[in-house]
Amino acid sequence: MHTSTLIIVLLGLMSLAYYLGRKRSLNLVSGRVRDLHSLPSYYGLHTALWCGIPAILLLVVWISFEGSVVTSLVVDSLPQETQNLPPERLNLVLNDIRNLATGDIVSTTVDENMQQAADHYAGLQSISNMAMFVVALSLAIMAGYIAHRSISRQQRARNRVEKAVNFFLLSSSTLAIFTTIGIVLSVLFESIRFFQQIPVTDFIFGLEWSPQTAIRLDQVGSSGVFGAIPLFAGTFLITLIAMVVAVPIGLLSAIYMAEYAGRHFRSLAKPVLEVLAGIPTVVYGFFAALTVAPFFRDMGATLGLGVSSESALAAGVVMGIMIIPFVSSLSDDVINAVPQAMRDGSYGLGATRSETIRQVIVPAALPGIVGGVLLAVSRAIGETMIVVMAAGLSANLTANPLEAVTTVTVQIVTLLVGDQEFDSAKTLAAFALALVLFVITLALNMIALHIVRKYREQYE
Amino acid sequence: MDEVINRSSTIARELKTGSGAEVGMQVLKESQSSGTVGDIYVDDPRMTCRNVNVYYGDKQAIFDIDLDIAKHQVISMIGPSGCGKSTFLRCLNRMNDTIDICKVTGQIKMEGQDIYDGGLDVVPLRASVGMVFQKPNPFPKSIYDNIGYGPRIHGLNDNKDHLDEIVETSLKKAGLWEEVKDRLDHPGTGLSGGQQQRLCIARAIAVSPEVILMDEPCSALDPIATAKIEELIDELRENYTIAIVTHAMQQAARVSQRTAYFHLGKLIEVGETDQIFTAPRHRLTEDYITGRFG
Amino acid sequence: MNKQQQQQHERSMSRVEKGLARRYRQERNFKRLGLGAILMGLLFVSFLFISIFANGYTAFQQTFVKLDVFYDPEVIAPVGETDPDVLSAGHYGGLVKATMRELFPSVTNRRDKKKLYGLISTGAAFQIRERVMQDPSVIGQRESIWVPADDDVDMLIKGHIDLSLPESDRRIKDDQLSWIQGMQEDGRVEKRFNTTFFAAGDSREPELSGIKGAAVGSFFTLLICLAISFPVGVAAAVYLEEVAPKNRWTDLIEVNINNLAAVPSIVFGLLGLAVFINFFGLPRSVPLVGGLVLALMTLPTIIIASRVALKSVPPSIREAALGVGASPMQTITHHVLPLALPGMLTGTIIGMAQALGETAPLLMIGMVAFIVDIPGGAMDPSAVLPVQIYLWADSPERAFVERTSAAIMVLLVFLISMNLLAVWLRKKFERRW
Structure with a gap:
């Protein structure tokens, strides 16, 4: 049985609870709503919330931890020598067991132990599933019943419901904070x-980047060097090219739109340019790699x-194209924020439009x-798909836009996509790069937002 | 009765100055159609406006205005808000061009040249008809650069020293020199409201215009700053022709020699300031002056 | 004094007149520059669209070859057999090969035969099996059916193979060329609408691959994303705009939201990897995790748009409701929210369009796996449209280039219609107070 079925059943129960709660409150006062503390619908909502929320919370917790609990149980049942394997090998075995249990193709030959473990896994899974169903539904019914019994004339149902809604609102707004904390x-x-x-x-400060660490100890040549300067340089080079394309075009078109263009031209050209902002970056990446x-x-x-066929120039130019509407809409905003009085002052002195x-x-x-x-710079630095598809992989420390360079985001993707062991320096390096990326873009945003806010306050 | 006398005296003058009888007849017809009370003509006009209509899209804002603006005189335009006095003022240096939907018809002549004529250039026009706005609008530049802006774009100065001189004389004429001479490199936006407005006047003077239009220049200022500006306007009259829009009748009475009363886009009455304020001839003017509406 | 002023004015005017020509030239040049910038932008847009379209429109057609198949009872199963297990075990690949040999009896050499078989897609065998399983009575009979050609043949028919290249550099050899010409003369080759592209999942063979798997994956992912980000986003906006006192804490939340809106999307992917997959142990490549990550990513967009919508509801509405004794919560739910809803929906649609086009964070949570099956739920491994585009863009076959472009066209159609919907909503419900 699917979790979605359970959710639908729960929703059904909640609407039943709403109906029953509402009805009971009306029965209590034999239809004279005036005698109730709150409107009948609040009693219904109160009952429905009690019926639904505990069960849904349980469900979330259950699903979150089901995987790890089941896995650890399966691991415990495995033969000792398998349990003693290094974590990444153990993970492979577990993967096979999972695949076997769901009936997918397995990478190794299936032995007795594996088959047993897979059966065990499937068994545990279905037990957990059943148990979740039973527990969640009985919790819903019980809590709903208690809430239903507790309905009385004086019960402050409205206040309770509003308190619950308030709590939901508050926690929703703090999610942003938790997301940031989570990222950090x-x-x-x-x-x-x-x-x-x-x-x-x-x-x-390292000048060389070559993240291939040796897989076996006796391997030679690839010791893994993690000097990020070439990545920063590559990111900077591509960002610079992007800005050289985007800033003049974006700024000038914003100026033309705001100061010169007639209404018809504006209403036609503006949405067309804004289309550029809505195109997914993967499309730009394909365009860069295939055409540009x-x-x-x-x-x-x-x-x-x-x-080079993966030149920084191509990636940078396409990234610049992507950023044009970003620059132009931001410039449009700030240009329109310049008070008309300023223009009048200048025109009144006989200045031409361009002088003004x-x-x-x-x-x-x-x-x-x-x-x-x-x-825009912060966006260019964090942009991933264009460079993944059109920039190079090898870390060149060069200022020549015709050569291939690599960027921070490209390296994060290459280090983390595909099979990887989770504790090697190679994988962890991606997180270190992400930390740098996050800190730099955060700083840029803070500064930019601060400047823009100060600017707006000046003319308000 | 007065109207008839007035108009016939005008015709007599037209005849005397030799513009010919036909012109006189035409003027007679025109002023009948516009229905303005008082003498719209002056002996020595800087600007002459005939049959001026202004439309914002489909809406007509100004109806058939005829008015002369005399040299070295201050003319004030008064009337209840929305009466079109500011719109009319903005016609005089074609500031309305900056509004897309605004259309102006009729004739506005300066030195015999129609400023709405296709051949006439708006840049030199605005250089000779300067404007000061309701809210002081110094540029976000230094005091020096605010004054220097006009001369620079028009190429009026030969060199830096010459520009320094222009800045100094302009600021002196605007009565601001003593207050700011030590901080010419400070931003113009840092001055007080009254100083900012005098800075804007100095900025207009710096390109040596003949006419200065002022659109409620004191409405954003306190009484002391207002007094200073009014004093300044009186001084400037010697060298410039000034047209000022104001909603403060006392101000009109204090600074102007002629006053024009606007109502709902029409020029109702025009005449010597004293006459307008002491013996208005039109009922609407009288109601406004005596404070029955406004 | 007057005289002097007059002279000065005349001097100024003559200088102004002198500079006019130069200044108007500057003015014209500047205006041209601005217009040039806009035209450049428009040029980029059209160039991009033309390039995608020119590369991709051919993918909506697929070359089919007509084969006269003899459903050989010896190869499949005896006549009258209906047991699906037996039927599906038949050697259908051999059937296709036999048919091709029959068609070109002159080909005898082993290597040549292999080249001959290569003209037909490996999917042909599956198609014949389907046919037999559906109707076992065809066994022992002969029938003409249309089967997909191999992608190289498809490319040749569509003119994407340069025949002027030396034979060794071509994917289609000279003898294959002559066979294809032979079949064309017999009327056995035809281009038809490519239903596979819309009905199949991913495949290693371009002619058998389609976007349905990715589209369904995108659908589930967006569903999860919407189910979380819309209620939470609206709730957060309502809290910040209507309920919360203005203090340090709300300022902090506000700064936070603004900053989150500009955090690179790939960082959200790392968050998903660390939290949902490594900490909670959720499986990789599933729409559930993708939806969660995208929800966190689109949340700032929705919150900001919803707050703007709430701000545009005039305070008089609130005062009126509070004035007749509604509780603050009733005021919000009965009066403020309905008025702000169109604006919130517009913001949500734009957020969803963003999520639909997003790729980078999904790479981080493993949604780059090669998945053939069409997902049946939010817990099945699946790809999404942009990731499918990324994967195909990486494939060397020429046929995948046109499929990538075609997939992009499909994605853009979705995105543009979402944006148009948003614009329409805004226009329809725009209210000026």
Whole structure:
């Protein structure tokens, strides 16, 4: 039986509880609503909440921990020598057992023990499933029954329901905080483990990045070097190219839209440009890899330049295209925030439009524009798919945009996608990179938002 | 009765100055159609407005206004809010061009040249008809750069020293020099409201205009700052023609020589300020002056 | 004094006149620059769309080959056999090969035969099996059926293979070319609408692959994402805008939300990996985890849009409701929320469109697996559309290029219709107070 079935059954129970609670409250006063403390529907809601919430909470907790509990039980039942395997090997075995239990293809040959374990696993799973069903439903019915019994004329049902709703509202709003804390903790812990293996200074100042660690001790050549400078340099190079494309085009088109364009042109061109903002980054990545990169390579070949087919230029230009609408809509906002009086003052002196724009509006809007550009930079730094698909993998320390470079996000993806053991420096390095990424983008955002807010306050 | 006398005296003057009888007849017809009480003509006009209509989209804001603006005189335009006095003022240096849906018809001539004529350029027009706005609007630049902005864009200065000189004389004319001469590099936005407005006047003066339009220049200021500006306007009259829109009747009485009363987009009455305030001829003017509405 | 002023004015005016031409030239150039920037942007948009369309429109057709199959009882099962187990065990691949040999009896060499078989998709065998299982009575009979051609043949028919290249550089060899021409002359080759593309899951063979698996995966993922982010987002907005006192704590939440909105999406993926998969032990590659991660990611968008919607409800409405004795909660649920709902929905749709196009965080939680089956629920391993695009974009076959582009077109159709819906909602319910 599926969990979704259970949820549907619970929802059904809740509506039943609502109906019964409402009816009981009406019966209590034989239909004279006036005699009740709250409206009948609140009694219904009160009953329904009691019926649903404890059961749903139980369900969430159950599902969250079911996997680990069942797995540890299965591990306990495994033969001793299997239990003593290193964690990553044990994980492989467990994976096989799981696959076997669900009837999927298994990577190794199936022996007696595995078959037994798989049966055990499947058995535990179905027991847990059944138990969850029974426990959740009886909890729902019991709690609902108690709430139903407790309905009385004086019961402050409305206040209780409102309290519950208030609590939901409050906890919803704090979710943002928990998300941030979650990000910081999850990234920080793994990073600390990484820095226990690799010194921080090596990571931040190292000039060489080659994350292949030896899988066997006797392997040679790949010792794993984690100097992140080439990644920072590559990220910076691509971001710079993106900004060179996005800032002038975005800013100038925002200026044209705000100061020159007629209403018809604006209503036509603006949404078309905004389409660029709605296109998924994976599409840009494909566009970069399939169309733009070969185009630059061929053009380079005609000019006698060696342009790599994964050049920083292609990734950067496409990223710039992606960011154009971002820059232009932010600039549009700040340009429109410049008071009309400022323009009038300038026009009143006989300035032309372009003089007014260049010498009055842009200087006046400059803080806001800078803030917007910083936000765009932060977005470019954190952008992943374009560079994963169009930039290189090997860490080159170069300032030449025609060569292939790699970025922080590309490395995070390559380190974490695919099978990996969770404790190696290679995997942990991804979290260290993510920490750097998070800190830098966070700082940029804070600064940018602060600047923009100060700017807005100035004209309000 | 007065109207008839008044108009015939105008015709007589037209004839005397030799503009010809046909013109006189036409003027007679026009002023009948606009229905303004009082003498819309002056001897030595800087600007002449005939049949001015302004539309915002489909809505007409100004109806058939005829008015002369005399040299070296302050003319004030009064009337209840929404009467079109500001709109009319903004026609005089084509500031309405910046509003897309605004359309102006009729004739506004300056030195015999129609400023709404296709051939006339708005840049030199605005250089010779400066404007000061309701709310002081210094640019977010230094005091020096605020004044220097106009001369710089128009290329009026030969070199830095010349610009310094222009800045100094403009600030002196605006009566602000003594207050700011030690902090010319401070932002103009840091000055007090009254100082900012005088800065805006100095900014307008810096391009040596002939006419200065002022759109309720004191409405955002306290009484002391207002007094200073009024004093300044009186001084400036010697060198400039000034048209001021105000909703404070006392201000009009204090600073202007001629007053025009607007009502619902029409010019109701125009005349010597003293006459308007002591002996208004039109009922609406009288009601407004005596405070029955406004 | 007057005279002097007059002279100065005249001097100024002559200078102004002198500079005019230059200044208007500057003005024109600046205007052109702005227009150029916009045109550049428009050019990029059209270039991108044209490039995707030009690469992808052919994927909506697929080359089929007509085979005269003899349902050989010796290969499949005796005539009259109906047991599905027996039927499905038949050697259908051999049947296809036999049919091809029959078609080109001159091919005898082993290597050539292999090339010949390569013209037909491996899916043909499955198609024949389906046919037999559906109707076992065909065994022992002969029938013409259309089966998909191999992707290389498909590419050839669509003109994506450059025949001027030397034979060794081509995926279609000269003898294969002549066979295909032979079949074409017989009217055995035809391009038809590619239903497989919309009805199948992923496959290693381009001609058998489709986007249904990914689309269904996207659907479940978005469903989870919506089920969490909409109620929570609206609740958070209501709390911050209507209930909460303005103090340090709410300021902190507000700053937090604004910052979260700009955190790179890949970081959310790492959060999902660390929390949902490593800590809670939820399985990898499932829409449930994907939906949770995307919900956290879209939450700031929805909260911000919902707050704007709530702000635009005038205070007079609240005062009116409170004035007749409604509780604050009743005021919100009866009066404020209904008025703010269209704005909130608009924000939610835009958030969902964002989530639908998001790839990076899903890579982190393992949604890049090669999954053939079409998922049946939020706990089945599945891909999503953008990830499918990413996977196909990585595949070397030319046929996957057109499928990638076609998948992008499908994704864009979804995204654009979502955005249009949002625009329509905003237009329809826009209210000026």
